[in-house]
Amino acid sequence: DAGITQSPRHKVTETGTPVTLRCHQTENHRYMYWYRQDPGHGLRLIHYSYGVKDTDKGEVSDGYSVSRSKTEDFLLTLESATSSQTSVYFCAISESGQGIGEQYFGPGTRLTVT
């Protein structure tokens, strides 16, 4: 299994509070991704990174920001959490943008915004 951890694994927070989710990898992979999973929508890309300090938006980036100051860490921040951001968040990594390009996923963080 790829060395990917996410913290926290579960979090309950109130509307309007800031929240930061952390993804940590030990594989030294260049690409890192944040997805959210919601019923009927599969996984939707929030933001991704193609190197330290290099990030870009995905399909559902509104209300989220990211930072990557080290190869191994990719942070997802909800500046002011809303109930619509209640979801399961997955981090993924991939070695490069070439070839098959399969991504390896972390165990997920279940976030509830009340």
Next chain:
Amino acid sequence: DQQVKQNSPSLSVQEGRISILNCDYTNSMFDYFLWYKKYPAEGPTFLISISSIKDKNEDGRFTVFLNKSAKHLSLHIVPSQPGDSAVYFCAARVHNAGNMLTFGGGTRLMVKP
């Protein structure tokens, strides 16, 4: 508009029989298609992939078929086992687009003993 669709939210199959999971797409720029399997409370795991230049790829009990003219792919599992019970996601990648994947909504497969 969803570019990758899995129109069957669930599928029930008897152990030992064939499971067929379907996926449709709309973007002609997809160059790779991937299937992921997800158990509850775990992250998705990569299962099998196919390049857009092929029409079939096989790995043990799993075979993926691609019909480019119909923009349709399917995952066949033969024989199905109870341990295959999971949610299966179809995903597609656009060539030279930062390795971003677009996922379908998933199909929950239940294999009955």
